[in-house]
Amino acid sequence: MSPERVVLATGNRHKVDEVARILVATGARVELVGADDVGGMPGVAETGATFAENALLKARAVAELNGLPALADDSGLSVDALNGMPGVLSARWSGLPGADAENTKLVLAQLVDTPDERRGAAFVCAAVLVQPDGTEAVQRREVRGRLLREPRGSGGFGYDPIFVPEGEERTTAELDPAAKDALSHRGRAFRALAVELGWTDET
């Protein structure tokens, strides 16, 4: 049996690579393609108040467009001193969508007077699958950590260079991909989803 073909509802190549890597490591028998590989990523206004709502908006649009099962994630940084924001607005916090460096710089500027003991944060991910018949699965996971005052490391994307996970001294931009996936919000959420969908027995 050839692997099931699944579309990841994103135009972000980094995310496709990362999710493919996570799923391969679980032994899931799926062939992951990006939305840009099968007709493009439709414009979806991410108006949801939660990560899960936004992920479902994206996956539904892509499943409908392609008639293929569509995976999506919505994820972001939840900063304690910002009452959980940027949250669902993580990718457009500076008002410039997808501007990782500007978004990171803005969070650091907003926290410039926030002392070390109040710099806690979490990366949060909702991973979802929407089937062409409308069936939906949702898993939400997070990883706690703390925010630095200057970016460090060149791996990853988004806020990775300023986030140090609990139990680590390196930022998620300094971890090698396998180490990052093992503890990351996205790794945890997609592994949980793969188990729920019967793609793997690993947890």
Add this chain to the structure above:
Amino acid sequence: MSPERVVLATGNRHKVDEVARILVATGARVELVGADDVGGMPGVAETGATFAENALLKARAVAELNGLPALADDSGLSVDALNGMPGVLSARWSGLPGADAENTKLVLAQLVDTPDERRGAAFVCAAVLVQPDGTEAVQRREVRGRLLREPRGSGGFGYDPIFVPEGEERTTAELDPAAKDALSHRGRAFRALAVELGWTDET
């Protein structure tokens, strides 16, 4: 008896004018001066997690410097869709302290996909007085409203041009000063403080 001399712990001339106007309207017998009129505003890192903490930090520093009773306020915009932020970071939300236009523009950009029914917000103010002997009084008040998509009006300062108070159709930047003071967070907090301090019987 000549009016008691009281320093408002701010370098912001708009705030001095507004608080003086509010207190005059209550009939309070105090002579309000700005920190810049009596030795300058000391540098105070506003590291508090609440408006009251930050207001107390500023008033304590000025009372200590001058040996005069020091009033202070800390106030800001609490946006529902931003989990209550900018909050204590209202004056430096864009990372540029005191940059009203940039801060307002950033909030509007962050809310660009937020539908009208989720654009609720409140202006919140903590007004405090610190006596030279260390005695402290604190009053916190707010006004609920909603946020527009474009600034309107030229009065006021800060986020006034995008905030429409409940029961109003005009922004707080479109209200005349007396109408603004009657319902504003700052008007409510300073009137409550004036009553607590016995400066006036009005409420």
